[in-house]
Amino acid sequence: MAWDAVRLASLSRWAVQLGFIDRTEFANFAGALMPQVRKAYTTWTQVSAAYIAGGLIWNASEAREENLLRTNALLVDDVNSPYRSVPFG
Numbered sequence: 001m002a003w004d005a006v007r008l009a010s011l012s013r014w015a016v017q018l019g020f021i022d023r024t025e026f027a028n029f030a031g032a033l034m035p036q037v038r039k040a041y042t043t044w045t046q047v048s049a050a051y052i053a054g055g056l057i058w059n060a061s062e063a064r065e066e067n068l069l070r071t072n073a074l075l076v077d078d079v080n081s082p083y084r085s086v087p088f089g
Contacts, residue, residue, distance in 0.1 A: 001040045002047045003054025005033045044083035048072040 012029040
């Protein structure tokens with residue numbers, strides 16, 4: 001669930017940046033995911049761990065594991081990260 005949800009949110013964000021959709025459409029895509037994500041997980045840290053697992057199931061390699069771990073550690077630790085600035089529940 002986490003892998004799919006994060007990928008859809010990322011694709012939607014990139015679509016906004018490229019001008020394919022507007023912020024309202026992005027909010028609709030991303031917002032529609034939250035009930036399922038909240039049902040499956042209780043914290044952003046759990047989402048992060050599940051995202052890493054999903055990424056490794058999708059395409060496992062040592063380099064990918066390092067990248068996923070490093071990127072998600074930044075998301076969990078950085079005070080400006082959505083994981084820290086957006087309440088989970």
